[in-house]
Amino acid sequence: MLIQIDALWSQVIGIGILGIFLVMVLATISSTLPALFPTAVRYSGFAIGYNISTAVFGGTSGMVNEWLIDATGNVLVPGFYLMVAGVLGLVSVLTFKETAGRSLRGNVIPGSDDHLRIANGETLIGKPNKP
Structure with a gap:
């Protein structure tokens, strides 16, 4: 509306x-998303996932917003579109596995072996330390 x-x-x-x-958004992408993948596929997994999703959702958002404005007659639809995207992003962030303090090396998804580490007595950041 300000614009x-x-x-x-x-x-x-x-x-x-x-x-x-x-x-x-950009400040957190480069540290958060690569930590979701094992070392062997980290950069290709991040690049393919990020670029395809950006092309599909970012590339079509202008067309979708224009269609929604025409269909509803409401010029505030892009704001609602961003709110829905924000809620989807919040849901995905809340379901991320915490990888702080975990090794990002190896062939396992970081954070997927937390139960083994806790059972061995390790103290993990962001996890209750109960076996």
Whole structure:
């Protein structure tokens, strides 16, 4: 809505707010997503997954939003679209396995052997340490 106002200050603030949210996403992608894969497939798994999902969902979002605006007559639909995407992202973040303090080396998915580490008496970050 700020970007639609015909004043430079409001457009700069609107773009700035979007930029801040983009920085928050990009700052965490490079550390979080590679930790989801075992070492042998880490970079290819991250690259293929990230690039295909960005092309499919990011590439079609403009078309989908334009269609939704035409179908509903509501110019605020892109905001609702972003809210739905944010909720989906929140659900996925809440289901991530914590990998802080775990080795990212080897052929297992980081965090998948937590029960064995806890049974061996290791203290893990982000996990209750009960066998």
